[in-house]
Amino acid sequence: MKCDNCGKEIKVGRGIMYVRNDGTYFSVCSKKCLIKKLRAKS
Numbered sequence: 001m002k003c004d005n006c007g008k009e010i011k012v013g014r015g016i017m018y019v020r021n022d023g024t025y026f027s028v029c030s031k032k033c034l035i036k037k038l039r040a041k042s
């Protein structure tokens, strides 16, 4: 599994899985990447 923001490999048990209101989801390696990803609104 790779970080959806920076592309770094996420180790099992690490990282953050985020589910949007519309049911789609993505995973990121850190809170920093989560914030960036949410701001990008892709």
Ligand SMILES: [Zn+2]
Pocket: 003, 004, 005, 006, 007, 008, 028, 029, 030, 033
């Ligand atoms: Zn990342």
